[in-house]
Amino acid sequence: MTKVLMNGSSAIAEAAIRAGCQCYFGYPITPQNELTEYMATNLSRRKGCSFVQAESEISAINMVYGASLVGVRAMTSSSGPGISLKQEGISFLAACELPAVIVNMSRGGPGMGSIAAAQSDYFQATRGGGHGDYRTIVMAPSSVQELADLTHRAFHLADKYKTPVMILGDGILGQMMEPVKFKHEAPAEPPIRHDALRGAKGRRSKFIKSLTSNDTELEELNWSLFRRYELIKKKETTYETFLADDAELVVVAFGIAARIAKGAIKTVRSEGLKVGLLRPVTLWPFPAEAVQELAKKVKHYLVFEMNMGQMIEDVQLSLEGKGEVSFYGRPGGVIPTPSEVARVISRLYYQKGLSK
Amino acid sequence: MEKVITMEKNEVPFEEYLAPGHRACTGCGEMLAVRLIAKTLGDDVIIANATGCVEIVSSPLPTTSWRVPWIHTLFENTSAVASGIEAGMKAMTRKGRYSRKTKVVAMGGDGATADIGIQSLSGALERMHEFIYICFDNEAYMNTGVQRSSATPFGASTTTSPAGKQSIGQMTWKKNLPAIVAAHDIPYVATACPSYPLDMINKVEKAMKVKGPAYIHVLSVCPTGWHSQSNATINLGRLAALTGIFPLYEIEQGRYKLNVDPAQLSPIEEYTKLQGRFRHLPPEVLASIQERVTDEYVKLKKKAAEV
DSSP states (O other), X not given: OOOEEEEHHHHHHHXXXXXXXXXXXXXOOTTOHXXXXXXXXXXXXXXXXXXXXXXXXXXXXXXXXXXXXXXXXXXXXXXXXXXXXXXXXXXXXXXXXXXXXXXXXXXXXXXXXXXXXXXXXXXXXXXXXXXXXXXXXXXXXXXXXXXXXXXXXXXXXXXXXXXXXXXXXXXXHHHOEEEEOXXXXXXXXXXXXXXXXXXXXXXXXXXXXXXXXXXXXXXXXXXXXXXXXXXHHHHHOOEEEESOTTOSEEEEOOHHHHHHHHHHHHHHHHTTOOEEEEEESEEESOOHXXXXXXXXXXXXXXEEESSSSSHHXXXXXXXXXXXXXXXXXXOTTOOOOHHHHHHHHHHHHHHTTTTO | OOOEEEEXXXXXXXXXXXXXXXXXXXXXXXXXXXXXXXXXXXXXXXXXEEXXXXXXXXXXXXXXXXXXXXXXXXXXXXXXXXXHHHHHHHHHHHTTSOOSOOEEEEEEEHIIIIXXXXXXXXXXXHTTOSOEEEEEEOSSBTTTTOBOOTTSOTTOOOSSSOBSSSOBSOOSOOOOXXXXXXXXXXXXXXXXXXXXXHHHHXXXXXXXXOXXXXXXXXXXXXXXXXXXXXXXXXXXXXXXXXXXXXXXXXXXXXXXXXXXXXXXXXXXXXXXTTOGGGTTOOHHHHHHHHXXXXXXXXXXXXXXXXX
């Protein structure tokens, strides 16, 4: 397959179709309408697939719940306020151990905020978001190619661990166009899940439920979820490092902010400053071990986010006091430039006396 | 003395409460309706406005077109916010801390009303809050880039109901929202269109006098989403009424009255041929739409005849 020029939202849609997504449920919200529109045109024409525009975000996530119950690969997408509405449904998906993929092309908040790119949904995405003791796997791509690759992986992980998986993009990633290469072809036969509900003709009926009046049963469910989450932490944590081997200062950033940070790091490297980057690809599970490994050599960290400081808490928790953490953030949909971040990095570098 | 503009025998308030310079597209029927309605409502009003075209084009903060108290609400909860405002004012009045009869007005598009907001609208109507709900129906989610809504007419091509070899566009009939609202037995329900400005103004005035909830469904011609000429807006609004596609009527205390009742309905092609969203429709589909429009109009006339 050759490279094609696509915007991020359409790339997710195409990658989802190629990952065997059979049902997509959408509701209009900027900046991710291209995803819904791509699915309207391309998913509905595939055999055995369906596109439905719901009447609300709540309906869309619960349609995913329904589709996942009968065993098809299902997906929904939204942004900020819409994702907030979906949280109850995501909690139900987690409780009923149903796979699903949810895309959040996040925008500035709180409230309606703006339609510009922001990373202020980090807490909501990584802490579960809805009610109850659960987690969702959260992927944070930083390029259109990665959006496509991680979408494929998201469907795979959702099925493997029977859990909702969230792709946390932002307005820039959703809208910007980049060349992308799709590495998979859509499966001829959709994958079959044997635990799905399909009518009880000739066998005992199955139940999928999240309400129980037996608290030891609920405790057991929570423990089983916990064990699965521990397994996910061990096996699925992904991150990328960039020029971190000899670094005196490491910038920690995710998603589009990491892209900006990379540009900034190239600039300060050309001035001889030893700065590297750690980019968590999975935000939950957070690459805590990678941070601890870095902490053996590096004492200074700069967390850079397009919010008021959310991932910084995970960095601090992972460091367990073994490093000094500074923060630079631009909230509300303001997009900093690489040269702005480069100035922040070099100022910090000299302030901490790392140039000596 | 309040300043007025005389139109024929009628008086239209002079004061503008929607300032010019907003960001609506050229030929927007919706903002024309909003402007006339704002004039009629006056300044003793609190407007709760759902996310949508009206909200986006009139409030790119720090600038705003609104010269009256106005609050932006989320997509699904305008009627709930309006209910809260009304209940809050009632409480203040009961305590003797408020004496004016400030009108509470909720505004939303067709998506906010027919799709995501129908639950809160139904709740507010059932509880009989004293407010006016105005739905600006441009027949799709225009603000986010023309996605279909349940108020999109049959056969219209939108980005999420694209017309092509395997699809004729929107495959369901337009949700009859005024009928759903009327089923709540509220005192006043009306349909209106800025192409008939005096009729619309009259309806807003009636709605303001009603005790209990009132609902006005305004057809807003959208050149951007309908792929029509921006100078055809007024004409399209008239044609919608004259073809019977969007009949103008009101329901006062359960009694129907047709406000525009042509002796002979114009064929729907006159309306559809001016719009790109219907361009792909073959004659047999147009014929089936014509049949349905005529049937619905006959039903409506029957209701209007029952007095």
